Amino acid sequence: MSCHESRAGSTLKARQKAIKIGIIGNPNVGKSVLFNKLTKGKAWVGNWPGVTVEKKVGKLTLDGISFELVDLPGIYGLTAYSQDELIARKFLLEGKPEIVIQVTNAINLERNLYLTIQLLEMGFKLVIALNMADLAEKEGVKIDVDGLRRELRTPIIPTIAVKNFGLNQLIETIKEQLDKPAPFFKIDYGPEIEEAIEKIRRLIDSPIRRLGLKIDPRWLAIRLLEDDNDIVQRLRDMGFEDIVSEARHIRDELQAQLNESVEVLIIEKRYEYLLNLSRKYVRRKTAEKSLTDLTDGLDKVLTHPILGLMVFVSILYLLFKFSFDVASSLTEVIRVTFSQHIHDLVKNSLHPEFISSLFVDGVLNGVGTILIFIPNLLFLFIGISTLEDTGYMARVAFLSDRLMNRLGLSGRAMIPLLIGFGCNVPAVMSTRVLGSDRERRLSVFMIPFMSCSARLPIFLLLTLAFFRENQLIVILSMYFLGVFIAVLTALLFNNLFYRKQVAGYVMDMPPYLNPSIRNILAKSWERIRSFLMKAGTIILLMSVVIWVLSVTGPEGYIGPEALRDVELLSRSWIASFSRFLEPLFKPLNWDWRIIASLSFGFIAKEVVVSSLAVLYNVGVESLPTVLSDSLTPLAAYSLMTFALLYTPCMATVATMRNEVGLRYTLLMVLYQLLIAYTAAYLILSIGGMVI
Amino acid sequence: MRGDKLDNVLPLSVVKEGKTVRIVKIIGGGGLVRRLYEIGLLPGVEVMIVRNSGFGPVIIRNNVSGTFCLGFGVAKKIIVEVVS
Amino acid sequence: MKTVAGYGLIIGITYISSTLIFLIENMSGTRLLIPQLLPEDGGMAFYFITVGSLYGYAYFKSREKIFETVLLVASIMSIAIMLVQLLNSTLNLMITLTSNAWIIATYNLSRIEIILGLLSIPLLLRIRRDIYE
Ligand SMILES: Nc1nc2c(ncn2[C@@H]2O[C@H](COP(=O)(O)OP(=O)(O)O)[C@@H](O)[C@H]2O)c(=O)[nH]1
Numbered sequence: 001m002s003c004h005e006s007r008a009g010s011t012l013k014a015r016q017k018a019i020k021i022g023i024i025g026n027p028n029v030g031k032s033v034l035f036n037k038l039t040k041g042k043a044w045v046g047n048w049p050g051v052t053v054e055k056k057v058g059k060l061t062l063d064g065i066s067f068e069l070v071d072l073p074g075i076y077g078l079t080a081y082s083q084d085e086l087i088a089r090k091f092l093l094e095g096k097p098e099i100v101i102q103v104t105n106a107i108n109l110e111r112n113l114y115l116t117i118q119l120l121e122m123g124f125k126l127v128i129a130l131n132m133a134d135l136a137e138k139e140g141v142k143i144d145v146d147g148l149r150r151e152l153r154t155p156i157i158p159t160i161a162v163k164n165f166g167l168n169q170l171i172e173t174i175k176e177q178l179d180k181p182a183p184f185f186k187i188d189y190g191p192e193i194e195e196a197i198e199k200i201r202r203l204i205d206s207p208i209r210r211l212g213l214k215i216d217p218r219w220l221a222i223r224l225l226e227d228d229n230d231i232v233q234r235l236r237d238m239g240f241e242d243i244v245s246e247a248r249h250i251r252d253e254l255q256a257q258l259n260e261s262v263e264v265l266i267i268e269k270r271y272e273y274l275l276n277l278s279r280k281y282v283r284r285k286t287a288e289k290s291l292t293d294l295t296d297g298l299d300k301v302l303t304h305p306i307l308g309l310m311v312f313v314s315i316l317y318l319l320f321k322f323s324f325d326v327a328s329s330l331t332e333v334i335r336v337t338f339s340q341h342i343h344d345l346v347k348n349s350l351h352p353e354f355i356s357s358l359f360v361d362g363v364l365n366g367v368g369t370i371l372i373f374i375p376n377l378l379f380l381f382i383g384i385s386t387l388e389d390t391g392y393m394a395r396v397a398f399l400s401d402r403l404m405n406r407l408g409l410s411g412r413a414m415i416p417l418l419i420g421f422g423c424n425v426p427a428v429m430s431t432r433v434l435g436s437d438r439e440r441r442l443s444v445f446m447i448p449f450m451s452c453s454a455r456l457p458i459f460l461l462l463t464l465a466f467f468r469e470n471q472l473i474v475i476l477s478m479y480f481l482g483v484f485i486a487v488l489t490a491l492l493f494n495n496l497f498y499r500k501q502v503a504g505y506v507m508d509m510p511p512y513l514n515p516s517i518r519n520i521l522a523k524s525w526e527r528i529r530s531f532l533m534k535a536g537t538i539i540l541l542m543s544v545v546i547w548v549l550s551v552t553g554p555e556g557y558i559g560p561e562a563l564r565d566v567e568l569l570s571r572s573w574i575a576s577f578s579r580f581l582e583p584l585f586k587p588l589n590w591d592w593r594i595i596a597s598l599s600f601g602f603i604a605k606e607v608v609v610s611s612l613a614v615l616y617n618v619g620v621e622s623l624p625t626v627l628s629d630s631l632t633p634l635a636a637y638s639l640m641t642f643a644l645l646y647t648p649c650m651a652t653v654a655t656m657r658n659e660v661g662l663r664y665t666l667l668m669v670l671y672q673l674l675i676a677y678t679a680a681y682l683i684l685s686i687g688g689m690v691i
Numbered sequence: 692m693r694g695d696k697l698d699n700v701l702p703l704s705v706v707k708e709g710k711t712v713r714i715v716k717i718i719g720g721g722g723l724v725r726r727l728y729e730i731g732l733l734p735g736v737e738v739m740i741v742r743n744s745g746f747g748p749v750i751i752r753n754n755v756s757g758t759f760c761l762g763f764g765v766a767k768k769i770i771v772e773v774v775s
Numbered sequence: 776m777k778t779v780a781g782y783g784l785i786i787g788i789t790y791i792s793s794t795l796i797f798l799i800e801n802m803s804g805t806r807l808l809i810p811q812l813l814p815e816d817g818g819m820a821f822y823f824i825t826v827g828s829l830y831g832y833a834y835f836k837s838r839e840k841i842f843e844t845v846l847l848v849a850s851i852m853s854i855a856i857m858l859v860q861l862l863n864s865t866l867n868l869m870i871t872l873t874s875n876a877w878i879i880a881t882y883n884l885s886r887i888e889i890i891l892g893l894l895s896i897p898l899l900l901r902i903r904r905d906i907y908e
Pocket residue numbers: 025026027028029030031032033034046047048050074131132133134135159160161162163388389390513514515516519
């Protein structure tokens with residue numbers, strides 16, 4: 001309490017640094033929308049329950065005062081139970097926001113108020129945005145805002161984020177609050193608990209004052225009673241071991257006296273308090289045509305065991321048609337413009353040849369690889385954002401839960417895996433929404449085995465050359481093999497690392513809403529930008545590296561002709577590297593050209609076919625004939641298996657690195673190479689015995 | 692007294708769709724209990740079962756908490772008595 | 776309500792018959808109908824079956840409350856695939872602005888999902904009015 005008063009005195013003019021504001025709230029309350037409206041669309045996030053894993057920062061300038069808005073993960077309480085809560089609390093404790101905006105959902109205000117209470121107890125200056133005011137009215141929920149405001153001593157502003165309603169008032173209120181002290185707020189936890197709180201408070205009060213920490217001692221005492229691991233650890237790190245053990249002692253005594261878990265009692269008291277608030281200030285009458293009724297009705301169909309699944313599969317079909325069929329014409333435009341017009345332009349305007357080749361075959365190739373992804377990604381993101389915004393994604397999770405539970409995952413992991421069939425990159429990105437790190441890693445490990453659309457050309461070419469009669473079956477067998485290996489991977493890693501944990505989860509089911517086009521476009525753009533900035537740079541870099549390795553060799557510079565001439569290329573680093581690996585792949589009977597083209601496939605799997613053509617010195621049309629002379633059908637099948645299972649393109653690897661970190665990415669790359677090699681070898685040797 | 696109370700008491704995971712139940716107790720680790728409490732699912736609270744196939748996740752709702760989907764494992768740990 | 780449900784049922788039966796003919800054609804290797812009136816591929820055939828079943832289910836449940844929401848889902852799905860196909864043709868048209876592109880475009884515009892999608896629009900409007908007003 002006391003600590004905040006000292007800060008409040010400073011005048012607005014005297015401030016130099018940007019004023020930090022945290023935006024916090026339960027999942028699905030409209031936090032992202034509000035954040036984007038306030039910062040005029042400079043950062044965007046998704047809408048699945050718990051999606052905002054990263055910290056998003058935006059700027060806002062008002063009358064010459066600049067504010068820094070920080071978007072925090074969607075959370076229900078401040079107990080450090082999940083990663084999200086830890087992130088949010090870390091920010092509140094260490095980021096020292098001057099003001100916290102809590103976005104609440106007026107329909108279920110009570111549940112939101114739980115977080116409010118915790119924030120007030122921490123001693124923050126709070127501004128509450130009572131969002132979804134329109135929906136609450138439709139639902140027949142009436143809230144006595146003035147009464148609640150007086151009781152909580154905290155400004156409450158009704159808002160409709162999607163319609164900009166109430167935002168100006170919100171901003172005005174923030175400005176007014178700057179110079180006011182934090183409100184005094186206290187819940188009475190009953191005589192026994194209060195006594196214990198007081199005891200602990202007295203213990204920590206003076207050390208905190210001495211250190212000049214801006215933490216409310218009463219709050220700290222309550223957290224210690226709740227046995228908050230994070231807080232205990234922090235105090236230990238500061239050298240307050242004795243206080244911690246003393247507090248433990250007080251807690252144990254209290255527990256023995258009350259004969260019940262203290263933390264549970266404390267939460268119960270808070271709910272008692274806020275249910276009391278709700279009785280006084282919230283009125284509900286049953287609305288005639290309410291959103292809840294509509295949502296229930298829709299759920300009867302969309303989560304129906306048979307119809308629901310049919311709708312799900314159909315929507316999936318539509319999503320894929322939209323993002324791959326429809327986008328393909330745009331991809332074609334980019335490809336043509338790129339590979340012809342821009343290439344020629346650059347080639348003719350740059351001299352000497354070395355420089356122009358560096359640009360055309362290295363840099364532009366990289367840029368082309370990135371750009372080719374854009375239409376598909378954009379359309380896929382638009383589709384997914386639409387499904388998210390309507391609230392359908394939560395139902396997909398519900399539908400696939402039982403299946404995914406067998407793999408130690410929750411239903412929510414289904415969506416990333418399915419997206420993987422289109423493209424692994426957005427699939428890996430979409431694992432962000434998953435609750436635990438464990439679940440995220442497991443699904444990121446599974447995704448590369450989902451055969452993405454870029455692997456299809458390889459299968460098509462090889463089946464055309466070797467399995468003309470059974471083309472479809474052979475290709476399908478690849479997809480199934482991929483899924484099979486993914487399932488095995490999940491089971492293996494779950495057993496190995498996580499001792500067969502099952503995801504026990506609680507997930508908010510938002511009501512079905514009409515999606516807002518602006519929101520969808522902005523979200524999709526944010527995701528594309530994130531891909532461009534993170535994966536894009538790595539792809540570009542790798543393209544240049546591979547170009548350098550192709551035009552130079554042990555004897556020195558060869559020249560860009562190497563990219564089109566197999567004789568010259570065979571003197572390059574890539575060739576020596578592939579020859580060096582040749583003995584390793586001896587059991588698979590591959591010569592260096594196959595190895596080299598698979599290495600090129602690391603840039604993008606699409607490249608495998610075209611580099612095979614270069615290396616065998618023929619056009620892609622006649623490649624099947626040439627290949628069928630040099631490989632047996634069995635060897636071809638084993639090659640396909642390898643192509644299916646080995647490391648996905650570097651765009652995926654780059655994205656994986658961003659999502660799960662370098663260590664797990666490297667582990668995964670090695671694991672995949674191992675699996676691919678083993679599978680290819682097994683197919684070759686077992687097949688050889690059978691035939 | 693005790694006996695007839697036990698008759699009514701059962702895990703949330705086996706309650707039929709459309710029924711309203713009152714939460715009696717939540718068994719299990721601190722993390723889970725805390726999480727459920729935080730979203731307003733605590734003893735004495737009534738919830739309606741929106742969807743329950745009997746072996747998968749359960750969807751429940753009330754005015755205070757809104758609509759939630761509970762994993763099967765979680766639903767098994769919530770002990771309830773049927774109200775209507 | 777009965778007329779609304781009946782109208783939906785007719786659309787639903789059209790979807791299902793189109794798929795059935797598609798399946799028969801594929802299994803027997805014969806050609807019975809012009810391809811515009813049939814689903815493009817297996818995925819779309821499944822989509823048709825789903826939407827058809829929804830329309831059928833709605834008719835079957837036309838006395839119950841759930842009927843409206845089933846119809847809502849069915850008509851939205853009808854219209855969604857129409858929009859995707861329209862976008863697809865438009866983009867293709869813009870990109871391949873050749874003389875016979877127009878023929879392809881007209882061909883695409885007479886596809887069955889576009890016709891049935893259009894026919895579902897009045898249904899959606901009607902249902903929306905019932906649900907939201
Ligand atoms: N009707 C209505 N919808 C809203 C309002 N605020 C947000 N939404 C919608 O609620 C959904 C969830 O919003 P989002 O910002 O993604 O939630 P977050 O999870 O809290 O970040 C989106 O579909 C929004 O379009 C509002 O005030 N009124």
